[in-house]
Amino acid sequence: MEIDSYWGELLAYCYRMLGVFHEAEDLVQETMLRAWKARDQYDPARASVRTWLYRIATNACLTALEGRARRPLPSGLGAPSDDPGAPLTPALDIPWLQPFPDARCDTAVRADMRLALVAAMQILPPRQRAVLVLREVLEFGAAEVAAQLGTTVPAVNSALQRARAALAEVGDAGEIAEPDDPEVRAVIQRYLRAFEAADVPALVRLLTDDxxxxxxxxxxxxxxxxxxxxxxxxxxxxxGTGWSMRCLTANGQPALAAYAPEPGGGHRLHTLQVFTVTGGRVSHNVVFADPRVFEAFDLPTQLSCDKFREGR
Known part of the structure; x- marks a missing residue:
């Protein structure tokens, strides 16, 4: 029985459920281990291997989410600040949403993983979240999802309706352009050049008004x-000025790794920035500074040469 081929899509699924990459990786490993131990109990007449694996992964995710708070972004916690000079004090007690490194799985399994949607899904109770992803993203039938969750088809349909209604109230980013769209690439390249030049007016010209x-x-x-x-x-x-930037993608969106100049020369990794580009302008930038995020994206912590531009 071949199960390793499902690793990438299970990783994307567990990330959508948990909102954090390294824990999603751990749960996929747990899923594979459970499946291997229970391989003699698998009955192909009752479910496909894929459906069976998702049932194991869903149970693992629901167990992991018991008693946990949702993973938000700052914009989900209150009103925007009107003080650009406010202290930059980290709130380390909050389990923040983290980005997904696109390079870790195939493009085909990265649908509907944009940050705004994953953040919006965090408001849903875990079982509603599972129903929404399994039905709407992964396109399992209602009967399959009912079997995966150990419930009934009417219960699945009801949970899906409630999940849709909850997301409609919160709203999300809607459809956004792909990171390889020529217009998007051009906008990000202009942003990159303006950032490296510390040209604030040029950066502002690339932004939407809001x-x-x-x-x-x-x-x-x-x-x-x-x-x-x-x-x-x-x-x-x-x-200071003289930053160095590296292009990549996260959550199916364009992203930049920003390296700040070091006093003695070279650059040190400072942030990972994930962009939403709409109408030819940057409408949203989520800037991550968590070392665990850097590790997930396998980013070098230092650049020794100003001309290093991998991925550009």
Missing amino acids: AVLEMPPVPLWYQGSRDYGLFMRRVFEMR
Whole structure:
């Protein structure tokens, strides 16, 4: 029985459920181990291998989520800040949502993984979250999902309706352009050049009027190109100019790894920035500074040469 081929899609599924990559990896490993130990009990007449594996993974996720708080982004916790000079104090007690490194799985299994949607799904109770992903993203039938969750088809349909209604109230990013879209690539390249040049006016010109900037684990966030620009001016005043950037993707969105200049030369990894580009402009930038995020993306912590531009 071949189960390793399902690793990537199970990883994406567990991430959607948990909102954190390294725990999703652990649960996929647990799923595979459980499946291997129970392989003699598998009955192909009752379910496909894929359906069986998702049942194991779902149970593992629901167990892991028992008693846990949702994983938010700062914009999900309160109103935007109107003080670009506010203290940047991390809230390490909050289990923040983390991004997904696209390079860890095939493009085909990364549908509906944009950060705004995963963040919105965090408001759902775990079983509703599972129903929504299994039915709407993975396209399992209602009877299959009922079997995976040990419930009935009417219960699955009811949970799906409640999940849809809850997400409609919260809203999400809707359809966004793919990171390999030529217009998106051009916008990100212009943003990259402006950032490396510490050109705040050029950065602001690339933003929508209501652009959002947020920086977990710092709980404050900003909305509007004016405050975005004022905060970026503060960043360059604090950390200097001459940054170096590296292109990649996360959650099916364009992303940049930002390396701050070191006093003695070279650059040190500072943040991973995940962008939403709409209408040819940056409408949202989620900036991550958690070392565990850097590890998940396998990013070098230092660059010894200013001309290092892998992925550009």
